[in-house]
Structure formats: C-alpha cells, structure tokens
Amino acid sequence: MTTLPKWADTFLVPLISLLIAFVLSGLVILAIGENPVAAMKLMVTGALGSTYGWGYTLYYATNFMFTGLAVSVAFQAGLFNIGGEGQAGLGGLGVAVACLYVPWPHWSLALIAAIFMSALFGAAWAAIPAYLQAKRGSHIVITTIMFNFIASALLVYLLVNIMRPVGTMDSASARFDAVMRLPRLHDILALVGIPFNNRNPANISLLIALLAAVGVWVLMWHTRLGFELRAFGKSEKASVYAGINPVRITMYAMLISGGLSGMMAINTVMGEAQRLLLNSVEGAGFIGIAVALMGRSHPFGVVLAAVLFGFLYQGGAELALWTTVPRELITVIQALVILFTGALDDMVRRPIAALFLLFRKART
Amino acid sequence: MIDFATLIEILDSTVRLGTPLLFACLAGLFSERAGIFDIGLEGKMLAAAFLAGAVAAVTGSAWLGTLAGIGGSLIFAAIHGFASITFRGNQLISGVALNFLASGMTILLGQYWFGLGGRTPALIAGGRFEAITLPFADALAPIPVIGRLYSDLLSGHSALVYIGFACVPASAFLLYRTRFGLRLRAVGENPAAVDTAGISVTGIRYAAVAICGVLCGLAGAYLALGLAAGFGKEMTAGRGFIALAALIFAKWRPWYALGATMLFGFLEAVGNRFPKIEIGFISVPSQFMQALPYILTVVILAGFVGKATPPRAGGEPYVKER
Numbered sequence: 001m002t003t004l005p006k007w008a009d010t011f012l013v014p015l016i017s018l019l020i021a022f023v024l025s026g027l028v029i030l031a032i033g034e035n036p037v038a039a040m041k042l043m044v045t046g047a048l049g050s051t052y053g054w055g056y057t058l059y060y061a062t063n064f065m066f067t068g069l070a071v072s073v074a075f076q077a078g079l080f081n082i083g084g085e086g087q088a089g090l091g092g093l094g095v096a097v098a099c100l101y102v103p104w105p106h107w108s109l110a111l112i113a114a115i116f117m118s119a120l121f122g123a124a125w126a127a128i129p130a131y132l133q134a135k136r137g138s139h140i141v142i143t144t145i146m147f148n149f150i151a152s153a154l155l156v157y158l159l160v161n162i163m164r165p166v167g168t169m170d171s172a173s174a175r176f177d178a179v180m181r182l183p184r185l186h187d188i189l190a191l192v193g194i195p196f197n198n199r200n201p202a203n204i205s206l207l208i209a210l211l212a213a214v215g216v217w218v219l220m221w222h223t224r225l226g227f228e229l230r231a232f233g234k235s236e237k238a239s240v241y242a243g244i245n246p247v248r249i250t251m252y253a254m255l256i257s258g259g260l261s262g263m264m265a266i267n268t269v270m271g272e273a274q275r276l277l278l279n280s281v282e283g284a285g286f287i288g289i290a291v292a293l294m295g296r297s298h299p300f301g302v303v304l305a306a307v308l309f310g311f312l313y314q315g316g317a318e319l320a321l322w323t324t325v326p327r328e329l330i331t332v333i334q335a336l337v338i339l340f341t342g343a344l345d346d347m348v349r350r351p352i353a354a355l356f357l358l359f360r361k362a363r364t
Numbered sequence: 365m366i367d368f369a370t371l372i373e374i375l376d377s378t379v380r381l382g383t384p385l386l387f388a389c390l391a392g393l394f395s396e397r398a399g400i401f402d403i404g405l406e407g408k409m410l411a412a413a414f415l416a417g418a419v420a421a422v423t424g425s426a427w428l429g430t431l432a433g434i435g436g437s438l439i440f441a442a443i444h445g446f447a448s449i450t451f452r453g454n455q456l457i458s459g460v461a462l463n464f465l466a467s468g469m470t471i472l473l474g475q476y477w478f479g480l481g482g483r484t485p486a487l488i489a490g491g492r493f494e495a496i497t498l499p500f501a502d503a504l505a506p507i508p509v510i511g512r513l514y515s516d517l518l519s520g521h522s523a524l525v526y527i528g529f530a531c532v533p534a535s536a537f538l539l540y541r542t543r544f545g546l547r548l549r550a551v552g553e554n555p556a557a558v559d560t561a562g563i564s565v566t567g568i569r570y571a572a573v574a575i576c577g578v579l580c581g582l583a584g585a586y587l588a589l590g591l592a593a594g595f596g597k598e599m600t601a602g603r604g605f606i607a608l609a610a611l612i613f614a615k616w617r618p619w620y621a622l623g624a625t626m627l628f629g630f631l632e633a634v635g636n637r638f639p640k641i642e643i644g645f646i647s648v649p650s651q652f653m654q655a656l657p658y659i660l661t662v663v664i665l666a667g668f669v670g671k672a673t674p675p676r677a678g679g680e681p682y683v684k685e686r
Binding site (some may be wrong): 028031032033080082128129132136137138139141142143145146147149150153154156157160161286289293324325326328329330331332333334335336338339342343344345346347 | 403443446447448451452453454455456457458460461462463464465467468469471472473475476482602605608609612649651652654655658659661662665666667674
C-alpha cells in the first residue's frame with residue numbers, strides 16, 4: 001500500500017481512526033443513557049477549563065509520555081513490549097530504594113539518583129525477557145506479560161512483608177523525607193511569573209519526560225544505534241545481513257524501553273505519592289501501548305497522544321464525579337483507540353488509499 | 365503433614381479452579397493451532413462471565429446465562445477474527461484492545477443495568493449451576509480411600525466441570541482424527557499449502573476463532589455461575605493469561621493442556637488453603653505461589669526444561685499470492 005502520500009499516512013489515517021474511536025465511544029455513552037455532547041463538554045471543562053484541570057491532565061500525560069516512549073522504542077525495533085506495567089512497578093521500587101535509604105541533602109540530588117535507579121530497575125526487569133527473546137527465541141510478548149504478574153506478586157510481597165513500616169496497616173512504604181519533595185509545576189511556573197493552581201500533582205517530571213522525548217528522537221534518528229534499531233525493526237533478515245547483531249539490538253531496545261517505563265515512577269512515586277504504594281502504576285504501562293500506536297511511534301506524536309490521553313483520564317475522572325458514567329469509560333475509549341489505530345489500521349487505510357487513487361486518476 | 369481429608373479437599377478445589385483454565389486453555393489451543401495468536405482470552409472470559417451473570421440473574425436460568433455468555437464471547441471472537449484475518453491486523457494488538465474493551469464495557473453496562481458498581485445481582489438457586497451427585501456417591505462414601513475419592517472428588521461438581529473434562533478427548537479427537545482438525549493444524553503451520561489444496565484458509569481460521577469463542581464463553585460462564593454466584597468486577601483476575609501460560613506449558617496439545625491447567629489449579633488451591641508454607645527453615649510466601657505459574661511458563665519458554673515450539677505460522681496474517 002504505497003498509494004498514500006506521507007502526510008496522509010502520518011496524520012490522516014490516525015486522525016480518522018481516532019475519530020471512529022470517539023464516535024463509537026459517543027454511541028456507548030448514548031447507549032448507557034447519557035448525552036455524549038454534554039459528556040464531552042464536561043470532560044473539556046473538567047480537564048482543560050482551569051489550571052487545576054490542566055495540572056492533572058499534564059500529570060497523567062507525564063506518565064503516558066514515559067510509557068508511550070517506552071513502547072514506541074521497542075516498536076521501532078520490531079518488538080512489542082507489553083511489560084510496561086511491571087517495568088514501571090519495578091521502577092517505583094528503584095525510586096523508593098533511592099529515596100528511603102540515602103539521606104539526600106537536596107531534592108535535585110535525590111532526583112538524579114531516583115532517575116538512575118528507576119531506569120536501572122525498569123531496564124533490569126525488561127532485560128530477562130529481552131535476553132530470552134534474543135538468545136532462546138521465547139516470544140517477548142508472552143514473557144513480558146508473565147513478568148507483569150511476577151512483578152506485581154513481588155511488589156505485594158515486598159510492600160506487605162519488608163518495606164511496610166512497623167505498626168501501619170496499609171501496604172505501602174514509609175514516607176520519603178520532606179527534603180525530597182519535587183518542585184511542583186506551579187513552583188516552576190511561578191519563577192517566570194505565570195500563575196498556576198497549586199492543588200495538583202503536576203511536577204518537574206513533566207520536563208524530564210519532554211527531555212526524554214527529545215532524547216529518544218535524537219537517539220532514533222541521529223545516532224548509529226537508532227539507525228540499527230529501526231533497520232532491525234523494518235527487516236530482521238536484511239539488518240542481520242548488513243552486519244547488525246540481533247542479540248545486541250534486541251537487548252538495547254528492551255533495556256531502553258524498560259528504562260523509560262521505569263522512569264515513569266519518578267512522577268507517581270516521587271512526584272505525587274511521596275511513598276511507594278501498592279498499585280502506583282495504575283495501568284499507565286498499558287496506556288503506553290495506545291499512546292505509542294496513536295503517536296505512530298514517533299516521540300513528537302507520542303507527546304501529543306500522551307496529552308490527549310491525559311485529557312481523557314482527567315476528563316473521565318470529572319465525568320465519573322458529576323454523572324453516572326463510570327470511570328471505566330476511559331478504558332473503553334482506550335480499547336477502541338488501540339483497536340482502530342493498531343489492529344484495524346488496514347480497515348481505515350484501504351478506503352483512504354482507494355480514494356487517493358481515484359483522485360490521482362481523475363487528475364491525469 | 366497433611367491428612368487424607370485435607371488432600372481430598374485440595375484436589376477437589378483443584379478441579380474447581382482448574383476448570384475455567386481448562387476451557388480457556390483449549391480455546392487458545394484451537395485459535396493458536398490455526399495460526400491466530402490470542403492474548404484476548406482474558407477479555408472474552410470476562411465478557412462471557414458478565415453476560416452469563418447478567419442473564420442468569422434476570423432469567424433465573426443458568427443455561428440461558430451460559431448461552432448468553434457464549435454469545436458475548438463470540439462477538440469478541442468475531443472482532444478478533446475480523447481484525448486479524450480479514451484486515452490482517454496485528455493479532456497481539458487486537459487481543460490487547462479486546463481485553464480493555466471487555467474490562468471497560470462490563471463495568472459500564474453492569475452499572476447501567478444493575479447499578480451495583482459493576483457487579484451483577486447475587487444469584488439464587490436455579491441461576492447457578494448446582495452440584496451433580498454421581499450415581500452411588502452416597503452409597504460408596506463409607507468405603508475407605510476409594511469411596512472418598514469417588515464421592516468427594518469425582519462427584520459433586522457442576523455440569524460445566526464434567527463438560528470441561530469431556531472437551532479434552534473431544535478436542536484431541538477433533539484435532540488429530542478428523543479432516544477438519546488436520547486442516548486446522550495445517551493452517552497454523554503452512555497456510556499456503558492448505559490454500560494450494562483448494563481449501564479456504566480464511567474459512568478454517570474463522571472456524572477456529574469461533575470455537576475459541578465458544579470455549580471462552582464456557583470458561584466465563586463457569587466463573588460467574590459455577591465458581592461464584594454472579595459476576596464481579598474484573599472477576600477473571602488474570603485467569604486468561606494463566607490459561608495462555610498453561611497453553612505454552614502444554615506445548616499446544618489437548619491432553620497436556622489438561623495436565624497443565626490442573627497443575628496451575630492445584631497451585632492456586634494450595635495457595636488458598638495454606639497462605640504460608642513452611643519447608644524446613646524457609647517459609648514460602650503466598651505471593652510466590654501466585655507467581656509460580658508465570659515463573660514456570662517463563663522457564664518453559666526459555667527452553668531450559670523441554671522446548672515449547674509454537675505453530676509456525678502463528679501471528680502472521682495470510683496473504684494470498686497475487
């Protein structure tokens with residue numbers, strides 16, 4: 001299918017897919033007896049109508065940027081990393097270890113340590129499936145799914161039996177020292193004189209996520225490793241023939257992917273909760289799949305798609321607060337976006353391609 | 365040391381917990397043997413459990429509930445087939461999407477229909493599957509060992525358990541002793557050869573996906589109507605993925621699937637009965653028992669203990685040569 005011009009392929013197809021997903025979601029809202037237009041209005045005002053809403057939208061978007069970038073790096077190398085959930089969970093463990101056991105004098109030092117540890121733990125959790133894929137040919141999708149479950153069991157064990165402070169009931173680690181509170185977005189914006197609501201969890205991690213997006217862009221399109229990753233993803237056979245080592249590329253792709261997933265934890269664990277909670281990832285690892293598909297595995301697209309999903313998340317929470325529509329509406333929208341941009345891509349593409357062909361014929 | 369009565373109790377709950385895994389595992393087996401990867405087993409089970417619970421609650425009939433569950437699962441199977449066979453989409457992504465769709469829709473519809481936060485109303489007698497007492501179970505019970513095995517372990521399960529066990533030889537027969545089975549396996553290994561023989565690859569694959577839907581429907585119906593009394597939010601709790609693990613463990617074979625699912629059911633039963641297990645000086649935490657099926661699957665996949673080779677054409681959409 002090379003009949004589509006590049007702009008149609010990168011913008012038109014995902015936009016139409018998104019539109020179909022939204023229309024279907026609207027029908028779902030209609031089916032459960034609510035007004036889709038009113039629901040959309042409520043979501044927009046709730047998520048984007050105030051700096052409070054924006055703060056939450058950007059907070060969620062930060063998570064999805066990390067996990068979306070993680071999935072897209074693996075996608076580019078032809079690997080499907082469903083293990084973002086487990087890798088982010090382990091990343092949280094890394095952040096907790098960095099913040100609980102070292103008395104950092106300043107948040108900036110703690111942040112650097114937390115970034116390092118979260119990426120290290122996330123990458124380590126991706127390393128085993130990567131090694132098994134590269135060396136033993138075990139399907140990475142299955143192993144990463146299994147590792148999600150193993151990670152959740154491990155975290156439950158650690159939080160219930162080891163990290164829980166004596167005398168507390170809920171399964172969570174101790175609170176981090178107050179020194180390690182990350183600057184919130186309103187602190188940062190206040191420096192340049194922009195007023196921003198201070199009751200939302202958006203924090204400096206947003207800037208780190210944006211930096212990570214730039215980093216991934218440089219890596220994928222301006223370094224030799226990035227070229228090798230993409231070549232491997234396009235055609236394994238051709239890249240091996242060109243002298244690219246498949247084991248090395250698989251390992252690198254998954255280590256970077258796992259590291260990015262893990263780094264999500266600096267936003268949730270260090271930026272918001274200030275302690276390691278039992279379910280700190282809350283499905284963001286899976287939303288990364290939708291974000292990467294929607295953003296066509298390009299860092300720029302991923303950032304946009306992450307903000308879109310951040311909006312959906314916050315808007316959905318507001319919707320659940322004011323109407324009878326449950327929060328799980330977001331899960332349905334997310335499912336439809338994945339279905340149409342990922343699996344039914346061809347269904348959208350075929351008619352558009354046919355249309356373009358028709359236009360071209362008419363012109364000549 | 366555990367006594368005989370405890371052992372019977374654990375084995376009894378192994379059968380009950382293993383049955384939904386068995387249905388789902390056989391479901392995955394048909395789909396994957398035909399070359400369609402299905403990580404959407406979880407979603408299909410969840411959708412089926414919801415519809416089964418909902419319809420059984422309204423009609424008061426377990427069998428109508430089961431039919432509705434199968435119907436719901438078939439709709440999901442149809443979407444999966446549509447995406448992965450007709451539109452040659454990515455089967456893994458389609459599976460992921462369907463899992464989310466089931467997880468969201470069950471709660472949305474459940475809340476709209478019943479207003480119980482996603483649950484369906486608790487089922488009363490008739491809406492659930494009743495235990496079936498096999499003939500002579502009471503008469504044989506006093507006999508030591510064998511009597512207890514017969515009356516407590518073999519007898520007293522719901523109809524779906526026996527159907528599940530009957531599905532194993534039936535699947536083996538269908539796959540290895542019929543023309544359809546041969547074609548189905550061939551489509552998963554070398555679809556081009558099947559196409560050359562003048563048989564529709566698309567048709568066989570849709571049939572396989574439909575069988576998968578029916579079996580997942582039974583798995584979900586058993587969860588809601590046999591194991592529990594009604595549907596609960598996210599009640600499959602990863603069972604679809606354990607079934608997927610069991611499928612790999614079983615190397616895509618029906619009889620092995622029985623062994624693998626009962627092993628995983630046994631692990632769950634032991635974990636439920638003994639939250640902490642002491643072996644010598646080491647105490648094994650319950651979380652380890654929960655993670656064991658996944659760990660075992662990774663070990664098997666790694667090929668350190670027996671190699672598991674998936675069907676060769678698995679995951680690849682078939683494109684007819686032009």
